[in-house]
Amino acid sequence: MIRMLLRVLGHQYAQPVRRTVALMTATAVVEGLSYALLVPVLRALFGSSPGDARPWLIAFGAAVAVYAVLRYVSDLSGFRVGTTLLRGMYHRLGDHLARLPIGWYSAGRVGEVSVMAGRGLLQAMSVIAHLLAPFISACVTPLTIVAVMLAFDGRLGLAALVAAPIVAAIQIWTGRSTAAVDAESAERGREATGRVIEYLQAQPVLRAGGRSVERFGLLDDSLREVQRASRRSTLSVLPGVVGLTLTVQAMFTVLLVLGAYLALGGSLGAAEVLAILVLAARCADPLLSLAEMGGKLRGARSELARLDTVLRTDPLPEPREPIQPVRHDVEFESVAFQHGDRTVMRDVSLSVPAGQRLAVVGPSGAGKSTLLQLLARFYDVDAGAVRLGGVDVRAISTEALMARLAIVFQDVYLFDGTIEENVRLGRPDAGEAEVRAAATAARLDEVIERLPGGWAANVGEGGALLSGGERQRVSIARALLKDAPVVLLDEVTSALDPVNEAAVHEGIERLMAGRTVVMVAHRMRTVQRADRVVFLDGGRIVEEGGHDELLRRGGRYAAFWEISMAPAAK
Structure with missing residues (x-):
C-alpha cells in the first residue's frame, strides 16, 4: 500500500x-x-x-x-x-x-x-x-x-x-x-x-x-x-x-x-x-x-x-520543444476526429487569414462546436492537422496557445465571486483602468450600475445571480481584457432576449475588431458580417464562400438561410 x-x-x-x-x-x-x-x-x-x-x-x-x-x-x-x-x-x-x-x-x-x-x-x-x-x-x-x-x-x-x-x-x-x-x-x-x-x-x-x-x-x-x-x-x-x-x-x-x-x-x-x-x-x-x-x-x-x-489517464501531451507562432492565421488540413464510436469530423480543410472572420453554420450535430474545440486543443485530431500561425497546435505549449485565444461560449460559467474577480480572469495583472475599459466596451457597466454593490456584487455559483445576457457581458468583458489575437465564438446570442442580444452584439463587434475570428452562429445577422461562411453537415464541409455568393448558388446554405429568416419575416 x-x-x-x-x-x-x-x-x-x-x-x-x-x-x-x-x-x-x-x-x-x-x-x-x-x-x-x-x-x-x-x-x-x-x-x-x-x-x-x-x-x-x-x-x-x-x-x-x-x-x-x-x-x-x-x-x-x-x-x-x-x-x-x-x-x-x-x-x-x-x-x-x-x-x-x-x-x-x-x-x-x-x-x-x-x-x-x-x-x-x-x-x-x-x-x-x-x-x-x-x-x-x-x-x-x-x-x-x-x-x-x-x-x-x-x-x-x-x-x-x-x-x-x-x-x-x-x-x-x-x-x-x-x-x-x-x-x-x-x-x-x-x-x-x-x-x-x-x-x-x-x-x-x-x-x-x-x-x-x-x-x-x-x-x-x-x-x-x-x-x-x-x-x-x-x-x-x-x-x-x-x-x-x-x-x-x-x-x-x-x-x-x-x-x-x-x-x-x-x-x-x-x-x-x-x-x-x-x-x-x-x-x-x-x-x-x-x-x-x-x-x-x-x-x-x-x-x-x-x-x-x-x-x-494520459493527458494531452505537451511538446518537448514548443514552437511560438508569430502569425495569427488559422488552418484545418484534412482533419478527422472521432468521439467514441461516432465520427464527428472527416476530411475537413479550411483556412482563415489573419484578421478575417469565418462563420460556421449548419444543423445541430454537424460538428460546429467541435471545430472550435479542436482549434483550442480541447481534443487532439485523429488525422490531419490544426494550425495556428502555420504551427500545429500540438507543437504549441498549452499556456502559449491559450494566451493567443479568447473564447466566448454560449453557456457561460462564472465563479462564485465578485464581477470584477470574474472579469479579471481574462488577465489577472490588468490595471483598474483596463478592467473598466473592457467592461464599458462589453456594456457591462450598465449591469454594474444597477447591481447593489457594483463591482463588488457577488455573482453566485455559476453566475446564478445574473441573467443569461448579463453573464454573457461578463464573458465578453473577460475576453476583451485578455486582448488575444484569435477569437472563438460559440453561438453566444442564440438564447438572448432582443435587448441583451443588441448589447452583446455591440460587445462582440468590439471584440472581433482587427482579430482572427472563428464563430459558430445560428443567428444569420451575425453570419452576414463574416468574410467567409462554411456550411457543415455530418462532419463535412458541404459549402463554403461569401454570404452573398452562397445565396446566389441556391444550395444548402441558401435553404438554411431561408428557413432561419422565415420566423423574422412573419
Missing part, C-alpha cells in the same frame, strides 16, 4: 513518508520491548526478594518514557506529512484534471470526481495521519512480544508464533473476499452523488412540471442500491472479524493451558506464567483492532486505486 501511495503522490514525497514509517516502526518495537521488561519485574516481585524489582521498574519506566517520546514524534510526523500530502494531492489532482481531454468529462464523471475530490481524497490521505501508526503498532508490537517469548521460553513462544500466519491468512482472505463488494459500494456511492447533483440541477424542470412535492425516482433507486451495497459489505466482513477474534482468543487459551501445564510440572514458575499471560494479553488487544483497521485500510486503498487510475 505504501508503494501505491508513493506512486499516486509522486516520488518527491518518498523520503518523508519512509522516515515517518521508520519512526512508527521504531515506536512499535520500543512498545513491545517495554512490555518485555514486565517479565523480570514480575519474577522479582513474586520471588524471594521483591526489592530486586527496583532496577527493573526503573528500566521499565525509562522504556515507557522513551516510547512516549517516540510516539509523540512519530504521530506529529504523521500529521505533518499527512497534511503535506493532502495539500500536494489536491494540487496534483487539480493540475492533472485541467490537462485531461474534455471528452474525458462524461456525464458519469460528475459524481465520480465529486466523491474523489472530497471524501475519497480525505480518506486516502488519512492513511499517514490516522491509520498507519496504529496499523504498524498492531503488527510490529505483537511480533516483538512473540520474539521476547521465544527468548524467554521457546515452547510458549512457538505456541504464540503459530497464530501469526493464521492472523495474516485471515486478513488476506477478508481483503480478497470483500474487494468486489467494496468496489460495488464505491460505485453505488458515486452514482448516488451524481443523482443528488442531478436532482438539485433538475429543480426548475421538476417544479415547472408540477412535481416539486414528488420523490425523485432515480435518486430513490440509487439510494436504495447504496443501502443494499452497504449491507452486503458489512456481511462480507463479518466472517473475517469473527475468525480473527476466535483466533486471538484461542491463542490466549492455548498459552494459558500450556503455561498452567508447565507450571504444574515444575518446569516454569508461577511468576513466569503470569508474566507470559500479561504479554499475551498485550498481544491480543492490537491484534483484535486489526479487523477494524483492515476495513479502513481497504477503503483507503480502494480510493488510492481510483486516484491512481485517474492520474494514469
Whole structure:
C-alpha cells in the first residue's frame, strides 16, 4: 500500500513518508520491548526478594518514557506529512484534471470526481495521519512480544508464533473476499452523488412540471442500491472479524493451558506464567483492532486505486520543444476526429487569414462546436492537422496557445465571486483602468450600475445571480481584457432576449475588431458580417464562400438561410 501511495503522490514525497514509517516502526518495537521488561519485574516481585524489582521498574519506566517520546514524534510526523500530502494531492489532482481531454468529462464523471475530490481524497490521505501508526503498532508490537517469548521460553513462544500466519491468512482472505463488494459500494456511492447533483440541477424542470412535492425516482433507486451495497459489505466482513477474534482468543487459551501445564510440572514458575499471560494479553488487544483497521485500510486503498487510475489517464501531451507562432492565421488540413464510436469530423480543410472572420453554420450535430474545440486543443485530431500561425497546435505549449485565444461560449460559467474577480480572469495583472475599459466596451457597466454593490456584487455559483445576457457581458468583458489575437465564438446570442442580444452584439463587434475570428452562429445577422461562411453537415464541409455568393448558388446554405429568416419575416 505504501508503494501505491508513493506512486499516486509522486516520488518527491518518498523520503518523508519512509522516515515517518521508520519512526512508527521504531515506536512499535520500543512498545513491545517495554512490555518485555514486565517479565523480570514480575519474577522479582513474586520471588524471594521483591526489592530486586527496583532496577527493573526503573528500566521499565525509562522504556515507557522513551516510547512516549517516540510516539509523540512519530504521530506529529504523521500529521505533518499527512497534511503535506493532502495539500500536494489536491494540487496534483487539480493540475492533472485541467490537462485531461474534455471528452474525458462524461456525464458519469460528475459524481465520480465529486466523491474523489472530497471524501475519497480525505480518506486516502488519512492513511499517514490516522491509520498507519496504529496499523504498524498492531503488527510490529505483537511480533516483538512473540520474539521476547521465544527468548524467554521457546515452547510458549512457538505456541504464540503459530497464530501469526493464521492472523495474516485471515486478513488476506477478508481483503480478497470483500474487494468486489467494496468496489460495488464505491460505485453505488458515486452514482448516488451524481443523482443528488442531478436532482438539485433538475429543480426548475421538476417544479415547472408540477412535481416539486414528488420523490425523485432515480435518486430513490440509487439510494436504495447504496443501502443494499452497504449491507452486503458489512456481511462480507463479518466472517473475517469473527475468525480473527476466535483466533486471538484461542491463542490466549492455548498459552494459558500450556503455561498452567508447565507450571504444574515444575518446569516454569508461577511468576513466569503470569508474566507470559500479561504479554499475551498485550498481544491480543492490537491484534483484535486489526479487523477494524483492515476495513479502513481497504477503503483507503480502494480510493488510492481510483486516484491512481485517474492520474494514469494520459493527458494531452505537451511538446518537448514548443514552437511560438508569430502569425495569427488559422488552418484545418484534412482533419478527422472521432468521439467514441461516432465520427464527428472527416476530411475537413479550411483556412482563415489573419484578421478575417469565418462563420460556421449548419444543423445541430454537424460538428460546429467541435471545430472550435479542436482549434483550442480541447481534443487532439485523429488525422490531419490544426494550425495556428502555420504551427500545429500540438507543437504549441498549452499556456502559449491559450494566451493567443479568447473564447466566448454560449453557456457561460462564472465563479462564485465578485464581477470584477470574474472579469479579471481574462488577465489577472490588468490595471483598474483596463478592467473598466473592457467592461464599458462589453456594456457591462450598465449591469454594474444597477447591481447593489457594483463591482463588488457577488455573482453566485455559476453566475446564478445574473441573467443569461448579463453573464454573457461578463464573458465578453473577460475576453476583451485578455486582448488575444484569435477569437472563438460559440453561438453566444442564440438564447438572448432582443435587448441583451443588441448589447452583446455591440460587445462582440468590439471584440472581433482587427482579430482572427472563428464563430459558430445560428443567428444569420451575425453570419452576414463574416468574410467567409462554411456550411457543415455530418462532419463535412458541404459549402463554403461569401454570404452573398452562397445565396446566389441556391444550395444548402441558401435553404438554411431561408428557413432561419422565415420566423423574422412573419
